[in-house]
Amino acid sequence: MKEFLTDRDRKANRLINEKSLYLLQHAYNPVNWYEWGEEAFSKASRESKPVFLSIGYS
Numbered sequence: 208m209k210e211f212l213t214d215r216d217r218k219a220n221r222l223i224n225e226k227s228l229y230l231l232q233h234a235y236n237p238v239n240w241y242e243w244g245e246e247a248f249s250k251a252s253r254e255s256k257p258v259f260l261s262i263g264y265s
Contacts, residue, residue, distance in 0.1 A: 229263070 223234040241247035
């Protein structure tokens with residue numbers, strides 16, 4: 208039998224504190240998403256990592 212997890216059973220990522228309804232849709236994705244902004248680009252630069260840009264899906 209397959210068990211389904213609810214949002215309560217999963218860990219939220221940093222988007223859980225966003226006001227955008229679109230970003231909140233992805234607050235329980237297993238990806239540590241960052242909102243577009245200086246924090247994301249600074250972290251990528253410090254860690255010498257590329258930026259993966261998601262332009263939206265629902």
